[in-house]
Amino acid sequence: MKRQQGMLEGSVVSKEVASAMPIPLASETLSGLRVLDLTRVRSGPTCVRQLADWGADVIKIEMPEGLEAGDALGGPRHGPDFQNLHRNKRSITLNLKAPEGLAIFRRLAETADVVVENFRPEVKFRLRIDYDSLAAINPRIIYASISGFGQDGPYAERPGFDQIAQGMGGLMSITGLPGQGPVRVGIPIADLCAGLFCAHGILLALIERQRSGRGQWVQTSLLQAQVFMLDFQAARFLVDGEVPTQAGNNHPTSIPTGVYATADGHINVAVAGGRIWERFCRALGREDWITNPAYATAEERSRNREALNAEISEVLRTGTSAHWVSALNEAGVPAGPIYTIAEVFADPQVRHLGLDAATVESPVRGRIRLVPQPIVLSRTPSRLASPPPEVGEHTEEVLAELGYDAAAVAELRARRIV
Numbered sequence: 001m002k003r004q005q006g007m008l009e010g011s012v013v014s015k016e017v018a019s020a021m022p023i024p025l026a027s028e029t030l031s032g033l034r035v036l037d038l039t040r041v042r043s044g045p046t047c048v049r050q051l052a053d054w055g056a057d058v059i060k061i062e063m064p065e066g067l068e069a070g071d072a073l074g075g076p077r078h079g080p081d082f083q084n085l086h087r088n089k090r091s092i093t094l095n096l097k098a099p100e101g102l103a104i105f106r107r108l109a110e111t112a113d114v115v116v117e118n119f120r121p122e123v124k125f126r127l128r129i130d131y132d133s134l135a136a137i138n139p140r141i142i143y144a145s146i147s148g149f150g151q152d153g154p155y156a157e158r159p160g161f162d163q164i165a166q167g168m169g170g171l172m173s174i175t176g177l178p179g180q181g182p183v184r185v186g187i188p189i190a191d192l193c194a195g196l197f198c199a200h201g202i203l204l205a206l207i208e209r210q211r212s213g214r215g216q217w218v219q220t221s222l223l224q225a226q227v228f229m230l231d232f233q234a235a236r237f238l239v240d241g242e243v244p245t246q247a248g249n250n251h252p253t254s255i256p257t258g259v260y261a262t263a264d265g266h267i268n269v270a271v272a273g274g275r276i277w278e279r280f281c282r283a284l285g286r287e288d289w290i291t292n293p294a295y296a297t298a299e300e301r302s303r304n305r306e307a308l309n310a311e312i313s314e315v316l317r318t319g320t321s322a323h324w325v326s327a328l329n330e331a332g333v334p335a336g337p338i339y340t341i342a343e344v345f346a347d348p349q350v351r352h353l354g355l356d357a358a359t360v361e362s363p364v365r366g367r368i369r370l371v372p373q374p375i376v377l378s379r380t381p382s383r384l385a386s387p388p389p390e391v392g393e394h395t396e397e398v399l400a401e402l403g404y405d406a407a408a409v410a411e412l413r414a415r416r417i418v
Contacts, residue, residue, distance in 0.1 A: 023394075026088040026385040027055035029377060033206075035114040036061060036105075037089065038129075042162070042188055043146045043222060044118035045085040046195025051114070051202070052088035053373050053382045059108065059398055060086065062391055064093040064416050077388070078364045086388035087360060087370065092399070093392035093418050096127050100417045107402050109134045109141060114202055118146040121156050131217040142205045144218040146198050151219050160222045165190035169226025174233055177248040194225035250309075255301045256280075259338065260313055262321045269312075270334040277301075283331035284315045360384040392418070 025031055033056040037048045052058040075081040095101035109115060115134060117124055124130040124145070131143035145151060148160015166172050166184050176183030201218035209215060227234065233252075236242045244252060251257035257270045271280045281289045289295050289311075294304045301308055316324055321337055328335035339347065345356040358372035365387075373382040395418050399409050412418045 023088070023090060023386040023389075025055050026053050027377075027380050027382045029054040029380040029382070030056040033057065033114065034112045035059065035116060036108055036112045038115065038117040038119070039146075040118065041191075042085065043160075043191040043194040043198075044116055046192050047144065047146065047198040047202070048089070048116050049085055049087070050196065050199035050373075051116075053384075055380075055382075056114075058089040059394070060089045060091040060389065061096070061105070062091055062093050064095055064413075064418060065391055067095060067416065077391070078362070080368075083362065083365065083368060083388055084370050088385050089389055090394035090398060091389035091392055092395040094395075095417050096129065098415075098417050100412065100415070102128065104399070104402070104412075104417070105129060106134070106137060108398075110138050111402075112138070112141060113206070114142045114144065116144045116146075116198070116202070120159065121145075121147055121151045135215060139214055140209060141215040142202055142209065142218060143215065144198050144202050144205075145220075146194050147219075147221045149223045150221045155223075162188035162191040162222065165222035165226045169223055170230055170233070171226060174244050174246055174252075176246050178246045180246070183246075189229065190222040190226040193229050194220050194222045197225050197228070250305065253302075255298065255305055256308055256312055258309070260309075260316045262316050262324055263319055265321045266338050267316070267321050267324055268336050268338060269328065272334075274298075276333055279331045280328070280333045283328055283333055284312070286311070286315065358384045360387045362387040363390075 030051060033051065035048060035051050035056045035058045037044075037058050037060040039045050039048055048058055048060075094104055096105055109129075115129075117129075131141075131145075134141050134143060147156070148165065149155035149158055163184050166189065167182065169190065171189070172182035172184055175185055197220045198218065201220060205216050205218050233244045236244055249259035251270070254270065254272045257272065258268070259266050260269055269280070271277050278290050281287055289308075293300065295301050295308055319327075325335050325337055337343070344350055350356060355371055355374075356369060359367050359369050362368050368387070370384060372384060375382070395413075396406070396409050399412075399418070404412075409418065
């Protein structure tokens with residue numbers, strides 16, 4: 001078959017095949033890239049969603065119905081969580097524990113650019129679908145693995161879970177109000193970041209493959225992602241030996257930055273640097289703070305944080321949230337409301353950016369709205385092209401691309417291979 005050129009050179013998925021696929025293309029950006037999706041729950045699907053939304057031909061591999069109970073912890077197939085994670089894909093059923101199913105998967109791997117999995121580390125070796133096994137038949141394959149704690153080491157075989165990684169990665173020790181005990185973040189941030197980092201790694205490997213002609217094994221884990229995301233808090237410890245603690249809604253180093261009560265709710269205010277501090281004082285009608293020795297420098301404001309916050313709160317309680325957000329932004333001081341999720345999607349800027357307007361037609365749920373990609377490409381944008389597939393919806397089509405006719409597929413189905 002005619003091969004794609006450029007970054008995807010060497011893929012055996014031709015433009016003709018891509019254009020004949022039974023689901024519409026989500027983007028031209030990664031068209032011609034074939035991805036075998038062995039992922040489940042959240043971190044893996046988050047990775048694969050980044051590829052599917054940008055036009056890759058993602059084939060979700062699922063066990064035949066009756067052999068497996070579906071995605072553990074992933075919610076019902078037609079629930080909002082699954083719908084959000086698995087859009088823009090095709091699905092086939094394939095029993096990888098059966099020799100015939102494994103043989104079909106290996107044939108698919110010969111045609112693929114990328115395989116993504118987030119099993120426990122030993123599972124892929126037991127099934128003989130590890131990187132070395134697949135690279136032997138397709139040296140250009142890029143094999144991506146997400147685990148809880150890494151592919152080796154003392155914790156490698158532990159089951160991974162987002163909240164466990166939040167705790168072991170230090171995040172829960174710096175989240176929440178001082179003295180209230182550890183607090184988890186309200187989203188599965190370790191899962192999500194591991195998935196995004198894995199997608200990043202896949203794209204790096206694709207670029208490197210253009211030079212070397214060879215694939216490689218991409219690895220990340222929930223723990224690695226969470227520790228990396230500590231960012232400046234980690235640097236405070238590694239560089240200066242300072243152990244960060246809970247600071248609540250107050251920024252640990254930029255003061256005054258935090259949550260303040262108003263006459264009708266709360267707002268966020270972020271005052272960083274001397275110039276913004278002076279603008280802030282003038283906007284609140286408290287120019288005297290500028291020359292007050294207790295607040296004159298960042299160091300003094302940090303030392304006298306409680307007294308300063310009390311004075312700020314006294315002023316901000318005299319006006320509404322809308323008043324202060326408008327007044328402070330007009331003065332060049334970062335400030336914003338604190339929304340409920342419903343209020344987020346009613347915000348005019350969110351709506352202007354189209355973050356509430358991406359829709360897809362589900363055969364079960366009807367027209368549903370999902371959050372689109374937060375990246376805008378001027379020539380090859382992403383879109384919600386198709387809803388998550390039903391289990392094995394595209395089995396016949398995908399196997400036909402491998403040369404199986406209807407009778408052969410029917411026999412495989414009868415034997416519960418597919």
